[in-house]
Amino acid sequence: MKTILVPIDFSEASINALDYAIEIAKLWQAKLILFHAYHIPVAPIEAPVVISWDKIEEDCMAALREMKKKFT
Numbered sequence: 001m002k003t004i005l006v007p008i009d010f011s012e013a014s015i016n017a018l019d020y021a022i023e024i025a026k027l028w029q030a031k032l033i034l035f036h037a038y039h040i041p042v043a044p045i046e047a048p049v050v051i052s053w054d055k056i057e058e059d060c061m062a063a064l065r066e067m068k069k070k071f072t
Helices: 012-028 053-071
Strands: 005-006 033-036
Touching: 005 012, 012 033, 012 053, 033 053
Parallel strands: 005 033
Antiparallel strands: none
16 A cells, blocks of 8 residues: 655645645555644743643644645
């Protein structure tokens, strides 16, 4: 089985890389996996900050679903 892992950060460069990966996957009849890693936001202050991990994950998953719709 051939699988291509495509890291994506939703920038124009990563979208171009995804375009190329799609074409290669078609030629090789390979499966594509989109991968996005998000960083932990760091506040520049010492006061406690509440971070909504669910919201961060939800936003990233929504963006990945949009990429999937766009390219399928």
